[in-house]
Amino acid sequence: MLTAVTLNPADEAPDTPADDDRALIGAAARGEVAAFEALYRRHAGRVHGVIARLVGGHGARAEDLTEDAFVRAWQALPAFRFESSFNTWLHRLAVNTALMDLRSRRSRPHDEGDEDAFELLGTTDSAGHATALSMDLERAVASLPPRARAVLVLYDVEGWQHDEIAAELGMAVGSSKAQLHRARGLLRARLEGHA
Numbered sequence: 001m002l003t004a005v006t007l008n009p010a011d012e013a014p015d016t017p018a019d020d021d022r023a024l025i026g027a028a029a030r031g032e033v034a035a036f037e038a039l040y041r042r043h044a045g046r047v048h049g050v051i052a053r054l055v056g057g058h059g060a061r062a063e064d065l066t067e068d069a070f071v072r073a074w075q076a077l078p079a080f081r082f083e084s085s086f087n088t089w090l091h092r093l094a095v096n097t098a099l100m101d102l103r104s105r106r107s108r109p110h111d112e113g114d115e116d117a118f119e120l121l122g123t124t125d126s127a128g129h130a131t132a133l134s135m136d137l138e139r140a141v142a143s144l145p146p147r148a149r150a151v152l153v154l155y156d157v158e159g160w161q162h163d164e165i166a167a168e169l170g171m172a173v174g175s176s177k178a179q180l181h182r183a184r185g186l187l188r189a190r191l192e193g194h195a
Contacts, residue, residue, distance in 0.1 A: 020042075021039065021042070021085075021086045021087070022082070022086075023035075024036075024038050024039050024042075025039065025077065025080060025082075025086055028074070028077055029077045029078045029080065036074055036077070039073075039086075040070055043087065043090055044066065044070070046087075046091065047066055047069055047070070047090060047091070047094040048062060048063070048066045050091065050094055050095060050098070050153075050157075050158065051065045051066050051069065051094055051095075051097065051098045053141065053149075053153045053157060054095065054098035054099065054102065054149070054150055054153050054154075055098055055101065055102070056141070056142035056143070056144070056146070056149055057138060057139070057141075057142035058142075061101070065094075065097050065098055065101055066094070068097050069090075069093055069094040069097040069098075072093055072097060073090055073093055076093070095154070095158070095168075096168070098150075099150065099168055099169065102146050102147070102150055103169075103170075105146065136191065137187075137191065140187055140190045140191055141153070141187065143190065144183050144186055144187065145186075147169065147171075147179055148179045148180075148182050148183035148186065149183060150165075150169060150179075151165055151169070151176055151179040151180045151183060152179075152180060152183035152184065152187070154168075155176075155180050156180075162176040162177055162180075
C-alpha cells in the first residue's frame with residue numbers, strides 16, 4: 001500500500017549552492033581552512049577553465065595562475081561583502097589574475113602565440129582517431145596572439161562587453177573591437193587551413 005506524503009514547500013527545496021557558499025564564505029573569512037578548501041573544490045574547475053583559455057592552454061602556467069587566484073581570494077575574502085555572487089566575484093578575480101600575467105608577458109617577443117600548440121591540429125590521438133573539432137578549436141584559440149586571444153575569450157566565451165574588456169586590458173574600445181575581428185579572422189583561417 002502506497003501512502004501519499006505531502007511535504008512542506010520549505011522541506012522540498014534543499015539548500016542552493018549559493019546558500020552553501022554563503023555559509024562557507026563566512027567560515028572561510030573567519031579563517032576556517034576546511035571551509036575555504038570546500039569552496040576551492042566547488043569552484044576550482046571553472047576558475048582553471050577560464051584561466052587556461054586566457055593563457056592559451058599552457059597547463060603548468062594555468063595551474064600556477066589558478067593557485068595564485070585562490071591565494072588572492074583567500075586574502076581578499078574577509079572584505080567580500082556579498083554585493084555580487086561569490087561565483088561572479090571569484091570569476092572576476094581569476095580573470096584579473098590571468099590578465100595581469102598576460103600584461104607582464106606582453107613585452108616578451110617570443111610569447112606572441114603558441115605555434116607549437118597549433119602544429120598538433122588535425123593529428124591523430126593515441127587510439128588512432130582524428131582529433132575532435134572541439135580540441136582543434138581549443139588549440140587554434142591557444143595559438144592566437146595573447147591580446148587577441150584575451151579579447152576573443154572575454155567577449156565570445158565569457159560574455160564581456162567591449163567597454164569592460166578595454167578597461168581591463170588598458171586599450172581603447174575600438175582596439176578591443178579590432179582585436180576581436182583579428183582573432184576571429186586568424187581563428188577562421190587556421191581552422192579552414194587544417195580542415
